[in-house]
Amino acid sequence: xxxxxxxxxxxxxxxxxxxxxxxxxxxxxxxxxxxxxxxxxxxxxxxxxxxxxxxxxxxxxxxxxxxxxxxxxxxxxxxxxxxxxxxxxxxxxxxxxxxxxxxxxxxxxxxxxx
Amino acid sequence: xxxxxxxxxxxxxxxxxxxxxxxxxxxxxxxxxxxxxxxxxxxxxxxxxxxxxxxxxxxxxxxxxxxxxxxxxxxxxxxxxxxxxxxxxxxxxxxxxxxxxxxxxxxxxxxxxxxxxxxxxxxxxxxxxxxxxxxxxxxxxxxxxxxxxxxxxxxx
Amino acid sequence: xxxxxxxxxxxxxxxxxxxxxxxxxxxxxxxxxxxxxxxxxxxxxxxxxxxxxxxxxxxxxxxxxxxxxxxxxxxxxxxxxxxxxxxxxx
Numbered sequence: 504x505x506x507x508x509x510x511x512x513x514x515x516x517x518x519x520x521x522x523x524x525x526x527x528x529x530x531x532x533x534x535x536x537x538x539x540x541x542x543x544x545x546x547x548x549x550x551x552x553x554x555x556x557x558x559x560x561x562x563x564x565x566x567x568x569x570x571x572x573x574x575x576x577x578x579x580x581x582x583x584x585x586x587x588x589x590x591x592x593x594x595x596x597x598x599x600x601x602x603x604x605x606x607x608x609x610x611x612x613x614x615x616x617x
Numbered sequence: 618x619x620x621x622x623x624x625x626x627x628x629x630x631x632x633x634x635x636x637x638x639x640x641x642x643x644x645x646x647x648x649x650x651x652x653x654x655x656x657x658x659x660x661x662x663x664x665x666x667x668x669x670x671x672x673x674x675x676x677x678x679x680x681x682x683x684x685x686x687x688x689x690x691x692x693x694x695x696x697x698x699x700x701x702x703x704x705x706x707x708x709x710x711x712x713x714x715x716x717x718x719x720x721x722x723x724x725x726x727x728x729x730x731x732x733x734x735x736x737x738x739x740x741x742x743x744x745x746x747x748x749x750x751x752x753x754x755x756x757x758x759x760x761x762x763x764x765x766x767x768x769x770x771x772x773x
Numbered sequence: 774x775x776x777x778x779x780x781x782x783x784x785x786x787x788x789x790x791x792x793x794x795x796x797x798x799x800x801x802x803x804x805x806x807x808x809x810x811x812x813x814x815x816x817x818x819x820x821x822x823x824x825x826x827x828x829x830x831x832x833x834x835x836x837x838x839x840x841x842x843x844x845x846x847x848x849x850x851x852x853x854x855x856x857x858x859x860x861x862x863x
Contacts, residue, residue: 513774520781522696523812527788529699530808536800537737538708539792541695541751543808544734546785549692554778554815558822569634570830574818574837578811581841583731585807590739590749592848593800600739600749602709635831 512560519553526550535601536593540586547582551575620669625655667721676771683767688733695734695751707753715744716765722772729764775823782816803847810840 522545529542555575562568594600632647633639658664666672698705713730715723727738727746735755740747750756786809793805814837821829 509774516774516778520778522692523785523815524781525696525699527785527808529695530788530792530805532699532703533706534703535708536798536804537739537749538706538751539801539804540737540749541734542699543804544731544737545692545695545699546808547811548688548732548734551811551815555818557778558818561822566634566637567827567830570834571818573631573634574814574830574833577834577837577841578814579732581837582807582811583728585841585844587727587731587738588845588848589800589804589807590737592852593798594739595852596800598798598800600708600710635834 508560512557515553515557515560519550519555519557522546522553523550536598537590537600540590544582544586547586548579551578551582619671620664620666621655621659623669623671624658624664625651628654670721672773673771676773680767680771684729684732687764691733691735691755694754698752706751709750709753709756710739711748711750711756711760713746713748713759713762713765715746716769717772719772722768725771726765726768729768730759775819779816779819779823782812782819786812786816799851803844806847807840807844810836810844814840 526542526544526546529545530539533539533542552575555571555578559568559571562571628651629647632651636643636647655664715726717723717726723741723744723746727741730736730738730746730748733755735751736759737749738746739749748756748759750759789805789809789812793802793809796802814833817829817833817836821827821833
């Protein structure tokens with residue numbers, strides 16, 4: 504049973520690290536600020552969630568588990584709020600999202616191919 | 618009154634989780650500080666159905682489960698886009714309508730949109746949320762309005 | 774078994790710092806610093822298990838709170854300053 508828990512926790516930690524790394528790569532590969540927020544959102548939701556759940560499996564019943572759960576809930580709430588605040592501030596300061604010309608809903612935005 | 622009570626219970630739980638010492642003196646400190654903070658919040662008039670949404674207690678766990686599933690699926694889609702490179706994304710700005718009755722419902726909807734990778738809510742005015750979507754698929758998913766319906770159901 | 778995730782997190786933090794140096798706009802830098810902060814919280818949580826000392830988790834909680842407040846604070850600061858702080862994309 505212990506071995507099983509170890510293996511499961513190991514898988515969660517590695518896949519969480521993979522998603523975190525993917526998000527970091529996305530920070531570099533995506534062309535503009537608004538698409539980069541999506542990449543950061545990957546690291547903040549599934550990356551952090553899987554790593555923390557993997558740690559929870561190692562913690563056993565007790566205060567450590569409760570604290571890890573607290574960190575998970577708080578980081579989910581805070582990352583969405585911070586992400587929305589950044590996107591809204593960027594839009595308000597005049598940063599234009601990069602969009603594609605075949606999107607009929609975004610007629611008022613500047614369109615550019617890269 | 619029940620909102621103040623809910624706030625006190627939550628603050629006590631927070632203290633008990635973070636403290637780890639359960640001697641009578643420390644517990645007395647807990648009671649004093651919880652009473653102080655609760656009365657302070659009560660006098661500031663910030664303890665109401667918006668900061669302590671008790672009416673959502675039984676409807677929101679099911680929504681969370683659905684949201685976790687959605688977030689996982691969307692994460693895998695965005696991760697695939699990252700490894701395919703910048704050519705696989707088609708960013709767009711769309712406007713969606715929020716049909717919730719209360720401000721709290723609209724905020725839950727906008728926050729759920731932001732939590733799901735691939736869509737970020739960038740502006741909110743009255744009942745209209747401006748959303749930046751990473752690909753055409755994520756935009757189409759949002760425009761089906763399933764999330765909107767489910768948040769309306771949570772609101773009751 | 775906690776060493777490999779810790780190393781990957783350090784690499785991710787280095788990439789986020791590189792993005793913060795590279796820019797090109799102010800908001801890219803803030804986004805990168807926010808990512809750096811959330812990864813620091815995860816790293817502290819993992820170090821807790823590496824070192825076997827539960828006290829580190831309290832630091833992680835405090836760091837998560839400070840990181841959130843600081844990002845919101847920086848955004849508020851630039852909201853009221855002049856618009857010339859936005860650099861043009863090259």
